[in-house]
Amino acid sequence: MYRYDEFDAGFVRERVALFRDQVQRRIDGSLTEDEFKPLRLKNGVYLQLHAYMLRVAIPYGTLSSVQLRQLALIGERYDRGYGHLTTRQNIQFNWPKLRDVPDILDLLADVEMHCIQTSGNCIRNVTADHFAGVAADEWIDPRPVCELIRQWSTAHPEFSYLPRKFKIAVTGASHDRAVVKAHDIGLRIVRHPDTGAHGFEVSVGGGLGRTPMIGKVIRDFLPQEELLAYLEAVMRVYNLEGRRDNKYKARIKILVHETGTEALKARIEHEFAQLDGPSINADPEELARIAAYFAPPHYEELPAVSARLEAAKSANPVFADWIDTNGFAHKVAGYRAITISLKGIGEIPGDITSAQMRQVADLADRYSLSEIRVSHNQNLILPNVKNDDLFALWQGLVEAGLATANVGLITDIIACPGLDYCALATARSIPIAQAIAKRFADPARQREIGPLNLNISGCINACGHHHVGQIGILGLEKRGQESYQITLGGDPTEQAAIGEIVGPGLTAEAVPDAIERLVEVYLEARQVGETFIDTFRRIGIGPFKLAFQHNLEGADHVA
Amino acid sequence: MSATKRPPLPVILLANHFLDGEVVFWSGQGWSRNPQEAQTASTQAEADVLEEAGRLAFARAEVVDAALIDVSLSADGQPVPNHFRERFKISGPSVRTDLGKQAEFAKDQAKG
Numbered sequence: 001m002y003r004y005d006e007f008d009a010g011f012v013r014e015r016v017a018l019f020r021d022q023v024q025r026r027i028d029g030s031l032t033e034d035e036f037k038p039l040r041l042k043n044g045v046y047l048q049l050h051a052y053m054l055r056v057a058i059p060y061g062t063l064s065s066v067q068l069r070q071l072a073l074i075g076e077r078y079d080r081g082y083g084h085l086t087t088r089q090n091i092q093f094n095w096p097k098l099r100d101v102p103d104i105l106d107l108l109a110d111v112e113m114h115c116i117q118t119s120g121n122c123i124r125n126v127t128a129d130h131f132a133g134v135a136a137d138e139w140i141d142p143r144p145v146c147e148l149i150r151q152w153s154t155a156h157p158e159f160s161y162l163p164r165k166f167k168i169a170v171t172g173a174s175h176d177r178a179v180v181k182a183h184d185i186g187l188r189i190v191r192h193p194d195t196g197a198h199g200f201e202v203s204v205g206g207g208l209g210r211t212p213m214i215g216k217v218i219r220d221f222l223p224q225e226e227l228l229a230y231l232e233a234v235m236r237v238y239n240l241e242g243r244r245d246n247k248y249k250a251r252i253k254i255l256v257h258e259t260g261t262e263a264l265k266a267r268i269e270h271e272f273a274q275l276d277g278p279s280i281n282a283d284p285e286e287l288a289r290i291a292a293y294f295a296p297p298h299y300e301e302l303p304a305v306s307a308r309l310e311a312a313k314s315a316n317p318v319f320a321d322w323i324d325t326n327g328f329a330h331k332v333a334g335y336r337a338i339t340i341s342l343k344g345i346g347e348i349p350g351d352i353t354s355a356q357m358r359q360v361a362d363l364a365d366r367y368s369l370s371e372i373r374v375s376h377n378q379n380l381i382l383p384n385v386k387n388d389d390l391f392a393l394w395q396g397l398v399e400a401g402l403a404t405a406n407v408g409l410i411t412d413i414i415a416c417p418g419l420d421y422c423a424l425a426t427a428r429s430i431p432i433a434q435a436i437a438k439r440f441a442d443p444a445r446q447r448e449i450g451p452l453n454l455n456i457s458g459c460i461n462a463c464g465h466h467h468v469g470q471i472g473i474l475g476l477e478k479r480g481q482e483s484y485q486i487t488l489g490g491d492p493t494e495q496a497a498i499g500e501i502v503g504p505g506l507t508a509e510a511v512p513d514a515i516e517r518l519v520e521v522y523l524e525a526r527q528v529g530e531t532f533i534d535t536f537r538r539i540g541i542g543p544f545k546l547a548f549q550h551n552l553e554g555a556d557h558v559a
Numbered sequence: 560m561s562a563t564k565r566p567p568l569p570v571i572l573l574a575n576h577f578l579d580g581e582v583v584f585w586s587g588q589g590w591s592r593n594p595q596e597a598q599t600a601s602t603q604a605e606a607d608v609l610e611e612a613g614r615l616a617f618a619r620a621e622v623v624d625a626a627l628i629d630v631s632l633s634a635d636g637q638p639v640p641n642h643f644r645e646r647f648k649i650s651g652p653s654v655r656t657d658l659g660k661q662a663e664f665a666k667d668q669a670k671g
């Protein structure tokens with residue numbers, strides 16, 4: 001894992017002291033609220049419906065057990081004993097008092113964490129494939145690049161007042177698990193077809209929110225050593241030409257859309273040619289220094305098949321199902337990456353108690369080389385578990401109430417906090433997730449349905465990624481009531497797609513039935529080996545619309 | 560808060576406490592954490608007084624996001640926000656009934 005150097009540590013401490021002073025000056029009246037609010041936002045402090053909210057960055061989703069224990073402590077001492085993991089690989093605390101935030105920031109700094117650039121019109125926390133460094137289908141660990149971008153972008157004076165927020169995601173695997181095409185800049189690490197050298201496929205202009213767009217590839221191959229200069233060229237063009245006149249048109253996706261991909265690409269290439277690359281790009285020694293922190297840990301040489309695991313699986317079918325659903329192929333023989341589902345049936349997606357954080361930290365120490373990952377699916381991952389240890393790990397997770405076997409299935413729902421917490425929400429999202437999970441609670445039925453991702457957002461901002469959910473649900477307000485609009489066919493992967501609306505908005509009560517009807521259409525139409533999205537692509541939205549409409553008839557469901 | 564944007568009467572004054580973030584209500588004497596102590600304004604003149612209280616408290620950094628909220632009066636005379644957003648705001652997360660005002664003040668409500 002990356003460790004702060006003296007500069008990083010000093011910088012983070014200085015920011016904490018600065019914020020402590022800013023809070024004090026607001027209290028004594030030397031700062032007005034208009035002056036103070038942007039300062040608190042720069043430190044990840046939002047005001048929500050019931051209280052302040054503190055958003056802590058988890059760079060590229062990697063956490064140590066020590067850091068997770070510190071988050072547990074913060075949750076317990078300064079919050080209500082829990083935290084919420086988000087689709088941006090952050091953790092949010094829902095009830096901190098502003099007066100305590102400087103102390104919380106100091107506790108975070110003790111474990112090399114902070115809340116900088118988790119809000120505001122800057123380059124936000126860089127996200128990555130949650131299986132970075134361990135996935136069997138990965139060629140290069142994206143995290144050194146993420147860390148490089150983090151260092152380059154942190155407090156970058158030129159990019160601290162962008163037209164709007166800016167999100168970058170990186171993957172180094174063949175399958176995109178980082179939703180790179182829904183980011184302002186998406187980087188895929190690729191190999192040059194002729195030379196075999198590593199570089200990046202660069203896309204720009206992806207984004208969700210009120211105008212969802214899939215990113216456009218503007219460079220098929222960018223040599224890896226030229227990354228920062230190229231990013232700087234993109235940022236510079238955006239900074240100059242992005243629309244500052246209208247908040248809703250200020251994201252780079254709108255600039256790409258209005259300028260046209262080819263024209264914008266030419267503008268960026270022109271800017272890139274003007275820049276003095278060597279003065280911007282990281283020198284190879286610095287890159288090597290960073291990369292060394294992400295060197296693979298010491299793995300034991302193990303047989304690919306574990307007799308102990310096989311025996312435990314045949315003796316315990318519930319365990320076997322859990323392994324098959326929550327296990328993920330590791331690059332190293334004898335190991336597996338395990339997803340800990342935070343989607344217990346009827347629970348709040350992404351919420352984890354301080355007690356559970358500690359239990360997971362202990363299990364990580366015992367079974368996963370002390371490392372934990374946070375996925376954008378709002379789950380945790382133990383990336384380095386020996387096959388031989390899986391049964392003991394599972395028993396520990398059962399004890400912690402964290403052994404739900406539903407990863408990638410219909411109850412592994414992504415949901416934003418919605419109107420239960422969020423001041424921008426137009427409707428609740430969590431109760432919808434709970435109701436759907438309960439409806440599909442039967443594990444056998446979930447497996448029968450197969451891989452299906454369902455995403456819910458409580459307003460058009462799309463924090464729950466509903467546009468790229470194979471089933472997406474958007475909570476709106478219609479005539480003083482919560483109303484839910486369902487989309488189908490979204491895709492967060494390398495075949496990224498935005499979902500299509502299937503019919504009129506529904507009342508909250510009507511949503512589980514409607515989802516059930518839509519799933520039945522798929523089950524009736526599917527051919528051998530197809531998943532939901534395969535069937536949807538083959539038959540199109542028509543049959544789903546028909547069934548949806550039919551389901552509505554005679555019922556008082558439309559909201 | 561401009562007079563033209565004022566919601567229909569009756570209204571209460573709702574805000575978040577600046578240092579705590581907690582939802583607070585103008586009681587007539589000061590800020591209360593208890594929704595049952597919210598003062599209801601039924602005339603424009605009473606609403607003016609609430610609005611002014613919010614403005615002053617904001618200037619003194621006591622509260623943020625002060626806003627007049629239109630309410631209806633329940634059978635026992637308690638103000639209930641007309642919009643569901645504010646109903647959640649004054650009770651707490653519907654998915655965590657152990658937290659927020661709904662948990663803290665439920666007993667009093669039961670008492671009457």
Ligand code: HEM
Pocket residue numbers: 046048053085086087088092164167182206207208209210211251415416417422424461462463464465
């Ligand atoms: C204080 C709470 C939050 C606020 C004020 C907030 C605000 C916003 C806004 C305004 C947008 C739209 C940006 C645009 O279209 O330009 C947005 C997008 C987004 N937010 Fe949030 N959000 C909050 C919580 C969350 C949470 C809890 C998550 C994760 C569960 C999250 C993840 C995202 C993501 C993934 C997007 C869409 C990607 C994009 O930027 O295009 N946000 N948020």
Ligand code: SF4
Pocket residue numbers: 416417418419422423424425426457458459460461462463464
């Ligand atoms: S999608 Fe809307 S309701 Fe959900 S967290 Fe984002 S801003 Fe809040």
